[in-house]
Amino acid sequence: MNRTDRLYALVEELRACAPRRLSARELAARFEVSVRTVERDISALQQAGVPIYADVGRTGGYTLDKSRTLPPLNFTPTEAVAVAILLGRSRGSPYHRSARTALHKIIAAMSAADGAAARELADRIRFISPVEPDEPASVPAVLEEAVATRRVVRIGYVDRAGAVTDREVEPVSFTARDRCWYLVGWCRLRGGARVFRTDRIRYAVLLDERAPVRSAEELGCPVPGDVVLRPVELV
Known part of the structure; x- marks a missing residue:
């Protein structure tokens, strides 16, 4: 069995046995590999976001949270x-x-x-993209967490004139047009709703403070007359 097949089979084996735990030794015997190989495979699956949990000790083992996974979806x-x-x-x-x-x-x-x-x-499909330098820890990743957890974020923002200001923002939502993303929130420096282009944010630091719950409609940010705002559709 190659590694791709084994990773797939590991997930299905854990799903079938959940919530019972399986030890690395049991899984190694099941797939005829070493315990170390099982541990590496489990680590790879966890890094890919598969909700596998481990307990240490003689009675410990691996289990999978069935409530957070789906059976095979059979994508073509x-x-x-x-x-x-x-x-x-x-x-x-x-x-x-x-x-x-x-x-x-x-x-x-x-x-x-x-x-x-x-x-x-x-491998037969290509994107044409400009050469870009390696990026440090992603500013968009910090903003993603700020919106998801409704936490205040401190940003350094470059305006159209090139001036940089430090701001604390209570995040509300994201808006996108073409490939340009905007953070919508309440700017404490300006005392009002503001829309920030994410590519003009030079740094972002997540604060511990929770932001008040507001809706994008409540902020009343202006929208050009030739466009409409549509929410993301999951179905």
Whole structure:
């Protein structure tokens, strides 16, 4: 069994046995590999976002949270590549990291044959992108957490004139147009609602303070007459 098949089978084995725990030794015997190989595989799955939990000790083992996983979704190779294309466009967005882990989960749930076919097809598709330097810890990632947890964020913002100001912002939502993302929130420096282009935010630091609950409609940020705001549709 190759590693891709084994990772898929590990998830299904843990799902079938949950909530009972399986030790690394039991899994190693089941898949005819070493305990160390099982530990490396479990670590790879956890890093990809699979909700596998471990207890140490003689009675410990691995278990999978069935409430946070789905059985195999049977993506076709073309469906998987279509998702990869859309997620590939998320670079620079607040949810780029989450997009990558979502794609890893999709590929891990596919059969070995379909996964190989998806990779072969993906290898024949190219994006034309400017050469960019490696980015430090992503500002969009901090903003993503700020919106998700409703926590105040301190940012350094560059205005149109090139001046940098330090601001504390109570985040409310994200808005996107084409590939440009905006953070919508209450700016404490200006004492009102503001819209910040994320590519003009030079740094972002998450604070411990919880922000008041506000809606985007409550802030009343102006929208050009030739556009409408649409929420993300999950169905």
